[in-house]
Amino acid sequence: xxxxxxxxxxxxxxxxxxxxxxxxxxxxxxxxxxxxxxxxxxxxxxxxxxxxxxxxxxxxxx
Amino acid sequence: xxxxxxxxxxxxxxxxxxxxxxxxxxxxxxxxxxxxxxxxxxxxxxxxxxxxxxxxxxxxxxxxxxxxxxxxxxxxxxxxxxxxxxxxxxxxxxxxxxxxxxxxxxxxxxxxxxxxxxxxxxxxxxxxxxxxxxxxxxxxxxxxxxxxxxxxxxxxxxxxxxxxxxxxxxxxxxxxxxxxxxxxxxxxxxxxxxxxxxxxxxxxxxxxxxxxxxxxxxxxxxxxxxxxxxxxxxxxxxxxxxxxxxxxxxxxxxxxxxxxxxxxxxxxxxxxxxxxxxxxxxxxxxxxxxxxxxxxxxxxxxxxxxxxxxxxxxxxxxxxxxxxxxxxxxxxxxxxxxxxxxxxxxxxxxxxxxxxxxxxxxxxxxxxxxxxxxxxxxxxxxxxxxxxxxxxxxxxxxxxxxxxxxxxxxxxxxxxxxxxxxxxxxxxxxxxxxxxxxxxxxxxxxxxxxxxxxxxxxxxxxxxxxxxxxxxxxx
Numbered sequence: 001x002x003x004x005x006x007x008x009x010x011x012x013x014x015x016x017x018x019x020x021x022x023x024x025x026x027x028x029x030x031x032x033x034x035x036x037x038x039x040x041x042x043x044x045x046x047x048x049x050x051x052x053x054x055x056x057x058x059x060x061x062x
Numbered sequence: 063x064x065x066x067x068x069x070x071x072x073x074x075x076x077x078x079x080x081x082x083x084x085x086x087x088x089x090x091x092x093x094x095x096x097x098x099x100x101x102x103x104x105x106x107x108x109x110x111x112x113x114x115x116x117x118x119x120x121x122x123x124x125x126x127x128x129x130x131x132x133x134x135x136x137x138x139x140x141x142x143x144x145x146x147x148x149x150x151x152x153x154x155x156x157x158x159x160x161x162x163x164x165x166x167x168x169x170x171x172x173x174x175x176x177x178x179x180x181x182x183x184x185x186x187x188x189x190x191x192x193x194x195x196x197x198x199x200x201x202x203x204x205x206x207x208x209x210x211x212x213x214x215x216x217x218x219x220x221x222x223x224x225x226x227x228x229x230x231x232x233x234x235x236x237x238x239x240x241x242x243x244x245x246x247x248x249x250x251x252x253x254x255x256x257x258x259x260x261x262x263x264x265x266x267x268x269x270x271x272x273x274x275x276x277x278x279x280x281x282x283x284x285x286x287x288x289x290x291x292x293x294x295x296x297x298x299x300x301x302x303x304x305x306x307x308x309x310x311x312x313x314x315x316x317x318x319x320x321x322x323x324x325x326x327x328x329x330x331x332x333x334x335x336x337x338x339x340x341x342x343x344x345x346x347x348x349x350x351x352x353x354x355x356x357x358x359x360x361x362x363x364x365x366x367x368x369x370x371x372x373x374x375x376x377x378x379x380x381x382x383x384x385x386x387x388x389x390x391x392x393x394x395x396x397x398x399x400x401x402x403x404x405x406x407x408x409x410x411x412x413x414x415x416x417x418x419x420x421x422x423x424x425x426x427x428x429x430x431x432x433x434x435x436x437x438x439x440x441x442x443x444x445x446x447x448x449x450x451x452x453x454x455x456x457x458x459x460x461x462x463x464x465x466x467x468x469x470x471x472x473x474x475x476x477x478x479x480x481x482x483x484x485x486x487x488x489x490x491x492x493x494x495x496x497x498x499x500x501x502x503x504x505x506x507x508x509x510x511x512x513x514x515x516x517x518x519x520x521x522x523x524x525x526x527x528x529x530x531x532x533x534x535x536x537x
Binding site for chain 2: 013017018019020021025028029032033036039040042043044045047050051052053
């Protein structure tokens with residue numbers, strides 16, 4: 001798991017998100033944030049053109 | 063037919079009796095309402111029971127059938143809905159204080175389809191709060207309990223849907239599945255539960271959790287009954303952006319066909335390398351593979367991406383999408399959410415757009431990988447859950463739930479996935495097994511599940527503690 005985020009840095013993320021947390025909620029979410037960091041690092045990797053999110057549009061019927 | 067109790071009949075067994083006017087929908091419905099009244103106090107499967115409306119529907123169904131207007135195998139069949147399916151004029155609470163008084167103006171598409179097919183709605187079922195927060199003890203209604211042992215957890219989020227079928231409090235129920243919420247309760251409640259292919263069943267009118275991972279699907283005593291439900295549920299909905307305009311299978315016919323020659327791929331690394339499972343669950347899988355072999359199937363081991371790859375993608379997408387839906391109410395009224403739902407949904411606030419996009423890209427890779435594997439096999443087999451049902455209250459908080467899931471991979475890939483019961487532990491709790499198919503081959507998955515259930519005797523055992531005679535008049 002990634003290094004734990006500091007309380008100050010995590011409080012900044014909470015403030016930015018506009019959430020209101022009790023101290024126990026803050027502590028639990030801060031620990032869970034470590035798992036999130038690890039996930040985010042694992043999905044960050046090079047991929048080919050075939051892995052682009054895209055939409056397919058249907059031509060209008062004439 | 064050797065069964066003597068009405069409530070032991072499957073839908074497939076009851077339907078011909080109803081069609082032949084040998085089994086009364088009124089009597090059938092009254093039987094189930096009586097059972098709910100007697101037993102649900104110990105199970106909490108229902109949030110709301112609708113006795114008057116159910117009996118009125120049953121009388122209407124019976125009158126139509128007596129006039130020769132039989133609609134099909136679900137006509138007169140008592141069902142119940144997870145309480146995130148919108149029901150016109152009937153509260154749809156999401157098992158949450160936030161939606162305690164939420165009364166939809168319209169039925170969900172699936173609610174309406176089941177009503178048109180002539181089903182009898184018995185009531186609305188317990189769920190984890192908004193299909194994510196559970197097992198919770200801080201909500202307006204208590205959590206559902208396991209029908210095989212009420213001291214144990216029924217799993218979630220379709221907890222009431224699983225408990226109701228397990229205890230014979232309904233013949234069919236609807237669940238939803240974003241990461242395993244149909245298959246988990248099916249596993250721990252010892253029933254059959256199908257997460258259909260993404261897009262096969264409309265999601266319109268079901269409270270969303272994660273738009274691109276949500277699925278609605280049937281939960282029944284048998285795979286064959288799930289097939290009968292799917293014949294009604296699988297219908298293109300042009301207003302659901304995820305709905306697929308495909309030719310529907312004839313589920314009732316397909317489920318009866320032979321399984322000889324099917325190639326079954328065992329994803330052995332899921333439970334031998336990627337995660338640990340209970341020895342009894344593993345023994346159940348091995349014994350089931352022998353049964354499949356006896357049925358004429360070919361068994362090979364296959365390799366797909368590791369569990370953790372799917373878990374990352376599923377978590378990043380589901381939390382992001384859940385937070386997008388709940389953000390405003392979570393900020394305005396956090397106190398109206400239970401602790402677990404609030405914490406789990408709030409995690410989405412910390413996922414950045416780039417993380418979400420990376421997860422979407424990886425999802426595409428995983429879908430392509432599994433499609434390649436399905437060029438060599440027809441069905442994949444894995445456990446559904448790593449253990450039998452733990453004690454109620456032992457599932458724990460958000461952090462202790464951060465463990466591998468055998469169900470999430472197939473929300474990521476959108477594949478049809480069925481959980482069935484391949485036996486019981488020494489202590490009498492259900493074992494579990496998951497069958498996964500190619501997109502829109504849900505009928506093939508159900509066919510294999512049904513063949514297994516008919517080749518074994520596990521469907522003959524119902525939980526003993528909910529016994530109540532209800533004799534079949536036709537016998």
